[in-house]
Structure formats: C-alpha cells, structure tokens
Amino acid sequence: MIEYSKRRKTINRRAFLYGAGTIAIGLPFLEGLPERSAWAANAQPIFTFFLCGACGVEPKKFWPGSTGALSGLLSSGKAVDALAAQAANLLIVKGIQFPLSGPSGCGHAQGLSQALTGKTPTGNGNQATATGPSVDFVISKAINPTGTDPMTLYAGNVKNGFIADRLSFDDSARVRASVDNPYKLYQKLTGLAAPAGSGGGSTGGSAGGGGTVSNPQAEELIKKRKSVNDTIRAELNSLMQNPKLSSADVQRLKQHFDAIRDSETTMTTMGTQMAAVGCTLDGVDTSVYQALSSWKYNATNVANGGIENIVELHMGLVALAFACDYNRTGTLQWGDGTDHTVYQTPANQTLGNWNFHYISHRTQSDGAVGQNSTAEAAHAEIDVVRMTTLAKGLKHFADRGLQNKSVVVWTNHVAEGNHSMKNVPFVLWGNAGGVLKQGQYVDAAGATNGQLYNTIITAATGNASPNFGSSGGKEIAAVKA
Amino acid sequence: MGSSGPIALSGKPLYSRFLRLTNSQWENTVHDVLKLSAPTGQSDQFLHSVANTTDFDNNERVVLVNNDTWGDFQGAAEAVVAKVTATDQALKAVVNTTDSATFIKTFGRRAFRRDLTTAEVTTYTALYQQGSSYSGSQTAFTKGAALVMTAMLQSPHFLYRTELGDNGAPLSSYEMAAKLSFWLWNTTPSDAMLDAAAKGTFDSADGAQAQAKTMLDDPAATKAIREMHSQLYKIPLLDTITKDASVQGYSDGLKAEFTGAANSFFDYIYSKNLGVRDILTTNVGFAGPLTAALYGLPANGSGIQQVTLSDRSGWYSQAPFLTQWAINAAPDSIHRGVRVAMDSLCLELGPPSGVTLPPVPAQEANQTNRERYENLTNGCGRPCHTIYINPVGFSFEQYDGIGRFRTTDNGKPVDTSGSYPFSDGEQSFKDSAELMQEIAKGPQAHQCWSKKLASYALERDIVDSERPTVEALGAVSQASGGSLKQVMLALVQSQAFRTHVGGAQ
Numbered sequence: 001m002i003e004y005s006k007r008r009k010t011i012n013r014r015a016f017l018y019g020a021g022t023i024a025i026g027l028p029f030l031e032g033l034p035e036r037s038a039w040a041a042n043a044q045p046i047f048t049f050f051l052c053g054a055c056g057v058e059p060k061k062f063w064p065g066s067t068g069a070l071s072g073l074l075s076s077g078k079a080v081d082a083l084a085a086q087a088a089n090l091l092i093v094k095g096i097q098f099p100l101s102g103p104s105g106c107g108h109a110q111g112l113s114q115a116l117t118g119k120t121p122t123g124n125g126n127q128a129t130a131t132g133p134s135v136d137f138v139i140s141k142a143i144n145p146t147g148t149d150p151m152t153l154y155a156g157n158v159k160n161g162f163i164a165d166r167l168s169f170d171d172s173a174r175v176r177a178s179v180d181n182p183y184k185l186y187q188k189l190t191g192l193a194a195p196a197g198s199g200g201g202s203t204g205g206s207a208g209g210g211g212t213v214s215n216p217q218a219e220e221l222i223k224k225r226k227s228v229n230d231t232i233r234a235e236l237n238s239l240m241q242n243p244k245l246s247s248a249d250v251q252r253l254k255q256h257f258d259a260i261r262d263s264e265t266t267m268t269t270m271g272t273q274m275a276a277v278g279c280t281l282d283g284v285d286t287s288v289y290q291a292l293s294s295w296k297y298n299a300t301n302v303a304n305g306g307i308e309n310i311v312e313l314h315m316g317l318v319a320l321a322f323a324c325d326y327n328r329t330g331t332l333q334w335g336d337g338t339d340h341t342v343y344q345t346p347a348n349q350t351l352g353n354w355n356f357h358y359i360s361h362r363t364q365s366d367g368a369v370g371q372n373s374t375a376e377a378a379h380a381e382i383d384v385v386r387m388t389t390l391a392k393g394l395k396h397f398a399d400r401g402l403q404n405k406s407v408v409v410w411t412n413h414v415a416e417g418n419h420s421m422k423n424v425p426f427v428l429w430g431n432a433g434g435v436l437k438q439g440q441y442v443d444a445a446g447a448t449n450g451q452l453y454n455t456i457i458t459a460a461t462g463n464a465s466p467n468f469g470s471s472g473g474k475e476i477a478a479v480k481a
Numbered sequence: 482m483g484s485s486g487p488i489a490l491s492g493k494p495l496y497s498r499f500l501r502l503t504n505s506q507w508e509n510t511v512h513d514v515l516k517l518s519a520p521t522g523q524s525d526q527f528l529h530s531v532a533n534t535t536d537f538d539n540n541e542r543v544v545l546v547n548n549d550t551w552g553d554f555q556g557a558a559e560a561v562v563a564k565v566t567a568t569d570q571a572l573k574a575v576v577n578t579t580d581s582a583t584f585i586k587t588f589g590r591r592a593f594r595r596d597l598t599t600a601e602v603t604t605y606t607a608l609y610q611q612g613s614s615y616s617g618s619q620t621a622f623t624k625g626a627a628l629v630m631t632a633m634l635q636s637p638h639f640l641y642r643t644e645l646g647d648n649g650a651p652l653s654s655y656e657m658a659a660k661l662s663f664w665l666w667n668t669t670p671s672d673a674m675l676d677a678a679a680k681g682t683f684d685s686a687d688g689a690q691a692q693a694k695t696m697l698d699d700p701a702a703t704k705a706i707r708e709m710h711s712q713l714y715k716i717p718l719l720d721t722i723t724k725d726a727s728v729q730g731y732s733d734g735l736k737a738e739f740t741g742a743a744n745s746f747f748d749y750i751y752s753k754n755l756g757v758r759d760i761l762t763t764n765v766g767f768a769g770p771l772t773a774a775l776y777g778l779p780a781n782g783s784g785i786q787q788v789t790l791s792d793r794s795g796w797y798s799q800a801p802f803l804t805q806w807a808i809n810a811a812p813d814s815i816h817r818g819v820r821v822a823m824d825s826l827c828l829e830l831g832p833p834s835g836v837t838l839p840p841v842p843a844q845e846a847n848q849t850n851r852e853r854y855e856n857l858t859n860g861c862g863r864p865c866h867t868i869y870i871n872p873v874g875f876s877f878e879q880y881d882g883i884g885r886f887r888t889t890d891n892g893k894p895v896d897t898s899g900s901y902p903f904s905d906g907e908q909s910f911k912d913s914a915e916l917m918q919e920i921a922k923g924p925q926a927h928q929c930w931s932k933k934l935a936s937y938a939l940e941r942d943i944v945d946s947e948r949p950t951v952e953a954l955g956a957v958s959q960a961s962g963g964s965l966k967q968v969m970l971a972l973v974q975s976q977a978f979r980t981h982v983g984g985a986q
C-alpha cells in the first residue's frame with residue numbers, strides 16, 4: 001500500500017477551477033482558497049460505488065464452493081478467486097433476486113432498470129425503464145452537497161449500444177446519461193488538461209505542482225465567470241417569469257439555473273477535504289488519462305482488454321474522488337445491455353471471437369439461447385477477466401484506505417445468460433463504516449436487491465428506515481456485521 | 482396494441498418551449514457564429530443525450546441543461562472564445578469591426594438568432610466594458626468582445642431554440658427560421674435567413690414553405706435527414722454485427738460496407754425525391770464488393786456502388802437489415818417482424834403480461850426456421866406473434882442470415898406466404914416483395930413515417946390528438962409520386978409546425 005499521507009501532493013486550485021467548468025489555464029495552488037481540515041471524526045462520510053456488469057456470470061464457475069469465512073475459499077478454481085488479495089474486505093452475497101426475477105420482455109433492459117432501483121421496471125423492448133430512482137441518486141440527494149450529482153460512468157458502447165444508459169435514474173423513467181471516457185472525470189479532478197484547441201495557455205505543470213500564472217489572473221478568471229453567470233441568471237430569471245410557460249418548462253429552466261448556482265457552490269466547496277489522507281494524485285498515471293483526451297468508443301479499442309482498462313481507469317478516479325470527498329457516490333455501467341464486447345479469451349478464440357452477449361446466450365444470437373459448451377467455458381473465462389479487473393480497481397480503494405468508510409458493490413443486470421434475475425451475483429468491498437460483514441460469503445436466501453440497498457442507504461445516509469424501492473423497508477440481516 | 486388509429490400515437494410530450502441544441506447542433510452553430518474554418522471538436526467530449534428511451538435523441542425529454550451538461554457548455558464556450566480572441570486579428574474574422582455596439586449587435590444577432598432588444602444591448606455593453614478592463618495583451622476591444630461572446634455562448638437564448646408565443650399563435654419569423662434551420666441543416670440560421678426573417682419572410686405558411694423548399698435541396702439537408710433515418714432504422718447497430726466463423730460468406734469487412742450502403746440508400750431516396758413507397762419497394766440498392774457477392778452481383782470497384790437488386794423489394798430485403806436481424810446463417814424471424822412492425826407500421830408491441838420469455842430453441846432436423854418459430858410462439862404471446870409479428874418476419878424466409886437468396890431451408894421449401902391485418906383490411910401475400918407492395922399501397926406505413934418525421938422535426942413525442950395531422954401527412958406520402966420532401970413541406974405548412982401548442986401552466 002502506498003503511504004499517501006507521507007507523500008501528499010494535494011489537489012490544487014486548478015482542480016477547483018476545472019471542476020467548475022472553466023478552461024484549465026494551469027493555475028497554481030491558490031492560497032486564498034482555505035484548505036479545510038478533513039471531516040470530523042464523528043461525521044465521517046460513507047462513500048458508495050455501484051458497478052453493474054453485463055450479461056450475468058457462469059454460475060458453476062463463479063461462486064465460492066460454500067458459504068462462510070472467505071479465507072481459504074478463494075482458491076478453488078472459481079472466478080472470484082481473482083479477488084483473493086481483497087478477501088479480508090469482501091462480502092460475497094448469493095441468493096439475491098430482483099423484484100422482477102424473470103424477463104417479461106427484454107431481460108437486459110429490464111434487468112438494468114431494476115439493478116439499482118430495486119423496483120419492477122416498466123416499458124417494452126429496449127426502451128424498458130425504471131419505476132423509481134436508483135440507490136446512488138437517493139444517497140446523493142441525502143449526502144452530497146447541493147448540485148453534486150452522482151458520478152455516472154460507463155464502459156462500453158454508450159452512444160450506439162442497443163441498450164446503453166440504463167443504470168442510474170434520478171426518478172421513474174429518467175435515466176441519467178453517463179460518461180464513458182475516464183479523461184472527463186480526470187479533468188474535473190485534476191484540471192491538468194485543457195480542452196482541445198482552447199489556446200488557454202496551459203503551463204503544463206506537473207500534478208499538484210502549480211504553474212506560472214499569478215494569483216490575480218486566477219481571481220480575474222473567477223470574476224469573469226461570476227459576471228457571465230450573473231448575466232445568464234438574470235436572463236433565465238426573466239424567461240421564467242413568462243406566464244405562458246408550463247410547469248415543465250419552469251422546471252427545465254430552474255434546473256439550468258440551479259446548475260449555474262451549483263457550479264459556483266462547487267467552486268467553494270470542492271477540495272474542502274484536501275488534507276484528507278489519500279487525497280493525492282499519487283498512483284494516478286496522468287499520462288494514461290491524458291492520452292485519452294480524444295478517445296472515442298469503437299469496437300477495436302474495447303476489444304481484448306480495452307474495456308477492462310476503461311473500467312480500471314474509472315475506478316482509480318472514483319477512489320481518488322472519494323478520498324478527496326469530491327463526490328460521495330457513483331455508478332459504473334460495465335457493458336451494454338446486449339454487450340457486444342469481444343473478449344479474446346482462449347475458449348472464445350476457439351469459438352471464433354464471439355461477442356459477450358452471444359457467449360452469455362451460448363449461441364450467436366441476441367434472442368436465442370443455446371447450449372454451446374465452449375461458450376460456457378468462454379463465459380467463465382470472461383468472469384475471471386472481469387473479477388481480475390475488479391480486483392485491480394478495488395486495490396485503488398484499498399490503497400487510499402477507504403475500506404472502513406466506503407462500500408463498492410459489484411453486481412450484474414441478470415444472473416446468467418438465460419436472463420434469470422434470481423441469484424444475481426453481488427460482491428461487496430468495504431464495510432461501509434462497520435455496518436457490513438467482511439471476509440464472508442453469505443446467503444441472502446431470496447431477499448431482494450432493494451433490501452440490500454436499504455442497509456447501504458442507512459449506512460451512507462444515517463436514514464434508519466429508508467424503505468428503498470419495493471423492499472418493504474426490510475434489510476438483509478445476513479450481510480450485517 | 483396501439484391506440485385509436487392504425488399507428489400508435491401514445492407519446493407523452495412536454496411541449497417544451499425551450500429546445501436545447503443537441504451536441505452536433507452546438508458544434509455546427511458555434512462554427513457558424515464564430516465563422517470558423519473547422520469544427521471546434523469541443524462537443525466530442527460533451528455528455529451525450531440518452532438514446533433509445535425516445536424515438537430520437539433530440540427529443541425534448543433527453544436534451545437538457547443540468548449539472549453535468551452545464552460544465553460542458555461553460556468550459557467549451559470559454560475555450561472557443563479564448564481561441565478566437567487570442568489575437569486582435571483573430572477576432573476580426575468573427576466580426577470585422579472595432580466598434581463595440583456594432584460587435585454586440587452583430588454577434589448577438591447570430592448567437593440569439595434574432596435582433597437583440599435594447600435592454601440586452603445595454604446588458605452586454607456593460608459586460609463589454611467590464612471585460613475590456615481585464616488584463617491581457619489584447620486590445621480593450623478584443624477583451625471586451627471576448628467576455629461578451631463568452632456570455633452569449635452560454636446564454637439560454639443561445640443554448641435553446643425557443644417558441645415563446647401564445648398557444649396556437651404562429652411562431653415568430655425568427656423562431657420559424659431557427660426551427661427550419663436546426664431541423665433541415667442541423668445548425669443555426671445563416672445571416673441570409675435572419676435577414677429574410679427580419680422581413681417577415683417566414684410569417685406566412687407559404688413563405689416558410691418556399692424557404693424550406695430551397696433548403697431541402699441543399700446537401701446539408703441530405704445529411705440532416707440521414708441522421709433521422711440512421712436513428713429510425715438503427716444503422717449504428719450494423720457496426721455491432723458478429724457472426725460465427727462457420728457462416729460462409731460473412732466477414733467483418735461487411736459491417737463498414739453495410740453502414741455505407743445504408744447511408745447511401747437513404748441519401749438516394751431523399752435526394753432523388755423519392756418516398757416511403759420507394760423505401761419499401763425500390764429495387765435500387767447499394768453495395769461494396771463484399772455485399773455485391775451476397776447479392777450474386779459482380780464486384781464493381783472498391784467503394785459503395787449503386788446496384789439494381791431485381792429480385793428484392795426495398796430496404797427490408799437488403800443485406801444490411803437481413804444480416805442485422807439474424808442468428809448466424811438463420812433468419813431471426815421474430816426480430817425481422819418486430820422491426821418492420823415498429824419502425825414502418827408504428828405498432829406498439831409489448832411483452833405478454835407475466836410471462837417469462839422462453840429461449841429460441843435450436844432448429845431441429847427436418848424443421849424449417851419458420852416451423853421453429855411457429856412452435857416457439859404458439860405457446861407464448863400468440864396473438865401478437867401470430868397476427869402481427871410472425872407473418873411479416875416469415876415473409877423474409879427466402880433470405881438467409883446474411884441476406885442471400887434461398888429457396889430451401891433445411892432441405893424443405895421455404896414458406897414466405899402469409900396475411901396481415903392492415904388498417905384498411907386483411908391482405909394476403911406470397912412473399913416479402915408482395916407484402917412490401919401491400920404495405921406501400923396502404924396508409925399505415927406512410928402515416929408511420931410521417932409520425933416519425935414529425936417527432937424528429939418537433940423534437941417531441943406525437944400524440945393521438947395530432948392524428949389528423951399525421952393522417953394528412955401520410956396522405957401526401959401515399960399519393961402517387963409522394964416524396965419525403967413533399968411530406969416535409971407539408972409538415973412545414975401544418976399548424977403543428979408553425980404554431981406552439983400545449984404547455985399551459
């Protein structure tokens with residue numbers, strides 16, 4: 001583990017400025033921005049991150065052999081063995097089902113729409129959608145600063161996937177768009193890279209190192225933005241006074257208005273935890289992120305491990321965001337509903353490099369389900385690849401010492417390739433402030449995902465009875481420490 | 482199954498008066514108002530709008546300014562303005578003046594797509610004065626102009642196309658100019674269009690139609706309508722096709738050819754003044770060398786070429802569609818039927834209530850693909866499948882999983898016959914060519930395309946109360962020689978396009 005606290009390079013004012021949406025101009029750390037102390041010991045935030053993989057797992061080769069303490073269980077040739085290094089902070093849960101436990105239409109869209117909402121979805125085909133907000137949004141509303149929405153991330157074909165954005169919802173049928181390029185979050189967190197062609201005069205200084213632009217120039221930039229924002233707010237206010245506007249339009253403009261206000265709020269609150277242990281850029285390979293500045297998804301750059309790299313890069317940044325208290329919750333949709341990523345595992349090479357969705361169906365079809373045994377083997381291999389990636393991502397959280405103040409949840413939008421949503425895999429890392437069992441493999445015995453989220457919401461927000469989704473207010477005792 | 486008419490009009494529009502520019506509209510508009518020589522590229526990293534939850538991704542429900550997108554617009558505005566004000570000379574390319582009032586009025590007109598009000602001129606003049614006092618090596622004029630442009634490119638008057646008049650009253654001439662320009666050219670109105678708007682050219686239906694008629698023949702319109710067809714017919718999915726290596730005749734090189742052929746096909750339909758009937762029945766297709774082989778045609782060069790497909794009828798009998806909706810070498814009869822039903826007949830197809838869908842079984846010895854799906858669907862969702870989906874899907878059984886013609890399946894003759902309950906009566910057909918002819922004759926497909934067009938142009942869902950408009954547009958399409966452009970011109974003249982409806986507080 002890297003001892004970040006001994007080699008701390010605090011995120012500087014550039015981060016604060018870019019996070020507010022400005023062009024990065026290589027500003028130095030501004031002494032005028034108070035570097036506040038870390039959170040009080042008795043009010044430590046609990047951070048939550050939810051990842052949802054695609055197309056289920058091969059159950060025979062995924063789960064540990066038996067329930068109980070994980071020590072010794074993660075060496076039996078199962079996919080979760082890849083997580084052995086994190087065993088002490090893991091909680092693997094079987095026996096959880098979604099409210100709609102079998103598809104009545106497009107299982108993938110339905111699965112995604114309930115994976116984090118805990119409610120039976122609605123709608124048809126690939127337009128199936130949620131009937132309530134997702135757990136990340138509920139948590140964000142409760143504990144993020146006003147204007148800070150959950151980090152909504154994606155690894156896969158977000159623009160042209162048949163079922164792309166469908167994980168994070170701010171309300172019924174209101175899915176949140178996600179960010180597929182890690183560079184974008186990187187920009188917000190570090191402010192190191194200017195948009196292409198900005199002519200912004202970046203100094204190109206090293207992370208946290210400050211630049212050559214004087215503080216008055218930085219203050220001038222802030223002043224300019226304030227003037228612009230004031231002008232725009234006045235225009236929005238004027239427009240909102242129009243009596244012809246519908247309530248929906250007033251709400252639309254209000255959302256715009258609030259976004260401006262919130263960006264200014266963020267300017268004054270972001271980075272308040274600069275002194276927190278783990279809030280450093282150590283371990284962040286800035287050159288890797290900068291190389292993604294013009295990255296766009298295509299089938300080639302996510303094949304053969306490309307999508308795994310994106311996942312790990314996202315996770316590295318989320319860990320940094322948590323360590324710096326930049327944001328307290330987020331999601332990552334890991335593959336499209338009908339994930340056409342090609343994983344070139346040995347068995348899949350035998351098949352001729354099928355896409356993952358076909359492998360999960362055990363036949364080359366988006367609709368049919370077959371029994372190809374080589375595809376079954378390929379699915380098991382892909383599970384290992386994904387668990388290996390998850391392990392790498394979790395190491396970022398561990399390196400930043402987040403295991404006692406966060407929980408990272410990995411699940412899937414279906415249990416397995418036949419679209420069943422019973423016994424959907426759940427792998428949790430971190431004890432969420434001592435609430436969750438650690439180092440255990442437990443059986444939830446048919447409980448729903450909403451019931452699990454009740455426990456997590458309570459841990460993260462302090463709300464003792466959240467009654468999330470269609471959970472009926474119940475929790476899962478088996479997961480609690 | 483649908484609503485009170487043959488096509489489903491069950492949308493839930495918000496009737497917003499504030500239609501935010503899409504990312505591509507932002508890119509094109511910034512290019513135009515700043516008189517740039519190349520796209521800024523800024524929008525490449527903008528948050529995209531959510532796809533596949535509405536008919537099109539320009540729908541009012543998915544194009545918003547929120548916490549996530551605000552930062553994109555703010556940062557991009559600052560970046561592009563920094564570039565065009567890097568030197569005093571660079572700014573002259575935007576507006577060639579050194580007079581602040583002239584600059585504010587000229588640039589403001591472009592950005593807001595109308596003349597600025599007196600109050601707005603006052604506001605931006607104050608902003609100019611503030612900006613001109615800031616530090617930097619440029620002149621005070623350039624610095625002042627920079628702050629003005631930075632603000633205007635973030636203004637709601639820039640970021641939204643607005644419709645602010647009374648319900649049912651015609652849009653202003655400027656609003657109509659913007660509506661036409663963003664729809665047909667995917668960018669802000671040109672200076673010439675704004676000049677025309679200032680003269681009231683767009684006030685009358687005939688005036689607006691005359692302007693639109695000119696715009697329709699511009700290559701920019703072909704490109705804009707290509708995007709609509711791309712989303713409607715799910716062209717991007719062609720790039721995701723994968724097949725088993727055992728499928729003879731398939732190679733990944735086909736994916737790029739399919740995309741090129743699909744775009745060329747819909748460009749052809751549009752630019753040649755053809756219509757829905759031709760989409761369904763033409764024997765003109767496009768193919769690269771790999772695709773030509775599937776059609777049994779000789780390769781003719783390396784690029785996408787126009788070809789005659791004498792035994793095929795329209796888009797749905799062409800290799801891109803047939804290969805996309807297939808399981809390896811076998812037709813995916815259900816999805817072929819579903820796509821035609823939803824994309825060209827505008828049926829709403831839902832899953833059977835409370836039924837867990839079974840997988841498609843393997844094709845058995847001596848069983849045709851059709852028999853396989855009949856066995857499967859007899860026990861599951863029978864009314865929808867038997868009546869609305871399967872007959873359409875089975876009509877394409879003479880085309881295998883990569884669009885090659887075939888007469889037998891598993892040693893048995895293919896059966897492509899069926900009947901379909903159209904809105905104007907049940908019709909029998911012997912194969913997909915006859916089915917497409919029947920579809921093209923009746924009103925349903927014409928109304929369906931018209932509905933999709935209206936949804937794209939108005940950037941919202943279309944509802945049952947608008948059925949008369951959809952039927953009128955459909956009639957234009959259905960009439961002899963009815964073209965896409967004629968339907969578009971008819972839409973421009975419609976009340977739905979020319980007025981703002983809905984939205985009382």
